[in-house]
Amino acid sequence: MRVNVTLRSGEQRTVEARAGQSLKAALMEGGAEEINALTSCGGCCSCGTCHVYIDERDVARMPAMSSQEDDLLYVRDDRRTNSRLACSVPLSESMDGMRVTIAPEW
Amino acid sequence: MALDASTEHPKHVKAEQVFDLDIFLDEDLLKDPHKGYRAIQQKAPDIFYTCRNGGHWVVTRFDVMASILRDAEHFSSKELTIPKSNSDNVMLPLNLDPPEHAGYRAALMKHVNRKFVDSLEPKLRSRANELIDEVIAAGQCDFSERLGAAFPVSVFMDFMGMPRERFAEFREIVREYFGPITNARYIELQNIIISVIREMIADRRAQPGDDLLSKLMEESVRGRPLTDAEIESYGFLLFLGGLDTVANALTFAFRHLAEDGALQARLAADPSHIPAFVEESLRCFGVVHQTRIVKKDIEIGGAYMREGDMVSCALPAAGLDDRKNEDPERFDIDRPRREHIAFSTGAHTCIGNVLARAEMRVFTEEWLKRIPSFCIPSNGKLVWRAGQVMSLQSLPLQWATGGK
Numbered sequence: 467m468r469v470n471v472t473l474r475s476g477e478q479r480t481v482e483a484r485a486g487q488s489l490k491a492a493l494m495e496g497g498a499e500e501i502n503a504l505t506s507c508g509g510c511c512s513c514g515t516c517h518v519y520i521d522e523r524d525v526a527r528m529p530a531m532s533s534q535e536d537d538l539l540y541v542r543d544d545r546r547t548n549s550r551l552a553c554s555v556p557l558s559e560s561m562d563g564m565r566v567t568i569a570p571e572w
Numbered sequence: 573m574a575l576d577a578s579t580e581h582p583k584h585v586k587a588e589q590v591f592d593l594d595i596f597l598d599e600d601l602l603k604d605p606h607k608g609y610r611a612i613q614q615k616a617p618d619i620f621y622t623c624r625n626g627g628h629w630v631v632t633r634f635d636v637m638a639s640i641l642r643d644a645e646h647f648s649s650k651e652l653t654i655p656k657s658n659s660d661n662v663m664l665p666l667n668l669d670p671p672e673h674a675g676y677r678a679a680l681m682k683h684v685n686r687k688f689v690d691s692l693e694p695k696l697r698s699r700a701n702e703l704i705d706e707v708i709a710a711g712q713c714d715f716s717e718r719l720g721a722a723f724p725v726s727v728f729m730d731f732m733g734m735p736r737e738r739f740a741e742f743r744e745i746v747r748e749y750f751g752p753i754t755n756a757r758y759i760e761l762q763n764i765i766i767s768v769i770r771e772m773i774a775d776r777r778a779q780p781g782d783d784l785l786s787k788l789m790e791e792s793v794r795g796r797p798l799t800d801a802e803i804e805s806y807g808f809l810l811f812l813g814g815l816d817t818v819a820n821a822l823t824f825a826f827r828h829l830a831e832d833g834a835l836q837a838r839l840a841a842d843p844s845h846i847p848a849f850v851e852e853s854l855r856c857f858g859v860v861h862q863t864r865i866v867k868k869d870i871e872i873g874g875a876y877m878r879e880g881d882m883v884s885c886a887l888p889a890a891g892l893d894d895r896k897n898e899d900p901e902r903f904d905i906d907r908p909r910r911e912h913i914a915f916s917t918g919a920h921t922c923i924g925n926v927l928a929r930a931e932m933r934v935f936t937e938e939w940l941k942r943i944p945s946f947c948i949p950s951n952g953k954l955v956w957r958a959g960q961v962m963s964l965q966s967l968p969l970q971w972a973t974g975g976k
Binding site: 505510 | 926
């Protein structure tokens with residue numbers, strides 16, 4: 467499966483991904499390393515740094531958000547209705563071709 | 573503390589997993605705790621059990637620590653002290669486990685974020701210079717308290733709205749707290765800290781300011797305003813987190829820098845390398861160890877950990893792990909890859925890490941502008957503290973006077 471990502475620079479890339487990976491892991495493996503902040507908690511839904519915006523056309527096919535992720539997004543003043551933390555989005559085949567934009571550094 | 577090494581180890585621990593270590597009083601650790609932990613990492617099992625201090629596991633390898641610290645199903649933060657404190661005093665959000673933890677963490681993180689730290693930078697710079705002003709003419713000082721502690725601690729005290737004249741009193745409390753003391757004294761000091769915070773909360777209720785406690789009074793978790801008891805509990809954590817840890821990290825960094833004239837010259841000539849210097853220093857000279865209590869039996873790397881066992885993750889050893897960083901004992905600001913978990917990893921990754929990094933960078937920049945060359949005098953004696961929050965309690969420095 468593939469994920470289309472827009473980096474902070476505006477550059478667009480398509481990365482190969484596997485079902486079962488987190489969106490964050492897929493982006494890092496695909497070379498979009500800016501998703502992994504120096505201050506990251508290591509992908510445990512505890513720091514709010516791997517913030518992404520899901521393309522509106524793909525929001526409906528995203529897995530549900532946990533209360534923990536919702537709690538953490540509270541710290542982001544750039545949160546939108548399509549905000550997610552990439553560490554907390556497990557990928558599945560049904561999400562193939564999804565489009566995502568990495569939120570500004572925070 | 574139980575200091576009897578001959579205590580028999582529990583039955584679920586294999587004999588070959590036992591390695592005798594007193595994390596507070598081991599002689600090698602007290603000579604140089606980073607060298608000491610690196611040596612232990614090489615000669616002891618990756619996961620070992622020591623019967624000292626009530627008996628506990630110690631983990632010295634990066635990957636094992638990371639897996640423990642990211643596994644809240646088996647490892648809890650309800651008890652964070654070795655030996656077990658059995659204290660009723662709770663630190664928010666540090667003592668909570670996910671998922672309950674996240675809301676409390678977010679309420680605090682909202683006020684200690686990058687934007688806040690960026691806005692603080694001019695103040696950091698002027699505070700660093702005020703403190704350098706106090707010592708520069710003398711051509712020498714004991715860095716540990718005069719600068720290493722005074723700089724981040726006074727910044728923190730301002731941020732918390734604490735009166736600076738209580739600096740020495742508060743420092744004495746945390747220094748004693750992190751040293752080898754009895755459990756009764758440990759709890760007593762916790763209660764002293766909490767009563768200080770309680771008084772401050774009462775003051776802020778009467779007269780709110782722009783300090784962190786006042787901000788927490790306006791804060792809520794899942795829509796419910798924080799109670800005074802909860803704010804007190806955050807304050808307890810902040811007191812311990814704010815009054816010692818960065819101080820030690822900065823002093824460790826300056827111990828290294830004092831012994832490396834070429835690095836001083838390079839950083840003074842090109843301060844753009846200072847962030848890499850800070851990261852490399854955090855990798856080589858970590859401060860804090862992270863403790864967990866096993867909440868569900870687990871086997872990890874051949875070690876059977878039982879519910880109720882205490883586990884100390886030696887974070888300062890993680891950056892020195894040769895499986896993670898090539899030639900780990902070499903201090904090299906040009907490393908293409910650098911891995912450390914000095915601020916831990918997982919749910920309890922240090923919230924203050926952005927502030928700590930900024931403080932270390934700004935202080936180093938300002939110092940080198942004014943004292944570009946300095947050293948440890950030949951008769952200088954370094955005094956270390958081991959344990960769970962390690963420190964260098966005395967770092968004598970000297971430099972040529974006539975500087976700016």
